[in-house]
Amino acid sequence: MSSTPSPSSSAAQLLSPADALVVVSQTGAVRQLSLNRPSALNSFTVEMHKALSSALDAAAEDAGVRCLVITGSGRGFCAGQDLNEPGMAPVPGETPDIAAVVERHYVPLALRLQSMPIPVIAAVNGVAAGAGANFALNCDLVVAARSASFIQAFSKIGLIPDCGGTWLLPRLVGRARALGLAMLGDKLSADDAQKIGLIWQVVDDGELANAVETLAQRLAAMPVSALAEIRRSIDAGQQLDYEAALRNEAAVQGRLGRQADFSEGVAAFQAKRPPVFRDR
Incomplete structure (x- = not known):
């Protein structure tokens, strides 16, 4: 094959x-x-x-x-x-x-x-x-x-x-x-x-x-910066207790929330149009 x-x-x-x-x-x-x-x-x-x-x-x-x-x-x-x-x-x-x-x-x-x-x-x-x-x-x-x-x-x-x-x-x-x-x-x-x-x-x-x-x-075509953070956070979560995992989620969300992809995703959702993600 x-x-x-x-x-x-x-x-x-x-x-x-x-x-x-x-x-x-x-x-x-x-x-x-x-x-x-x-x-x-x-x-x-x-x-x-x-x-x-x-x-x-x-x-x-x-x-x-x-x-x-x-x-x-x-x-x-x-x-x-x-x-x-x-x-x-x-x-x-x-x-x-x-x-x-x-x-x-x-x-x-x-x-x-x-x-x-x-x-x-x-x-x-x-x-x-x-x-x-x-x-x-x-x-x-x-x-x-x-x-x-x-x-x-x-x-x-x-x-x-x-x-x-x-x-x-x-x-x-x-x-x-x-x-x-x-x-x-x-x-x-x-x-x-x-x-x-x-x-x-x-x-x-x-x-x-x-x-x-x-x-x-x-x-x-997706927000690849967020995808990479998903990998990191899931792997990190396997080594953390529950509260530490929750706090890591908050920290990562804070970083991602300051990126252009988050603004674009929200704007696209509100305008009912496909998003165009550019962060990496």
Whole structure:
């Protein structure tokens, strides 16, 4: 299956070489990043991490980008860490430093996604395994093709979920399911992932591109500054007691209430016209 979303309107433009490790394209205010190692199911290497980090930073800094879509080229979304990369697989007389790999690449990746100033959609077009699965779950909304699957493959090689997996899984599906997914490492179909609340939506393979583009364009037209604050406040709320969460809501509302998007939203409501949001 290779129903990778791609910009389809005449306004679409390619912002990087088609053979880059991360292909960057844009339609209107929606930017798309496509992991591009299809022969290796888009598994992570040091060079791909560098390219992805740069692409995420560029999207965050570009005022013309109001929604980000991340997907994979070919038949997979991302198979996690490439275990064939030097320094990963154990060799006689040497012990790989897995902690250094996680600290250097996966911690910054998860934190960058959580701090994006715009909504981020993962368009999961195929298998998402190991860190690739949790990479997708770090995005705000996960839309998966029906033939896609999610695998917490870490226990199969004697490791624990990383890229935020130990934090995300119990919050998304509860402790019992999180333990089952992480300990057993079984393949979870996209339909089952949606049923247990792990992801947002499943669509037929042939509809993935259109469904994601429609959703992304909808988000891009919304007050994206408020959307980013929704993410931050919901994540913060999981660490706060009730009163602290209430006070955080008040503080965030105060900041948003001083922005132009709030004034525009109220004016549009009163005039019974569609709003035009511009804050970012």
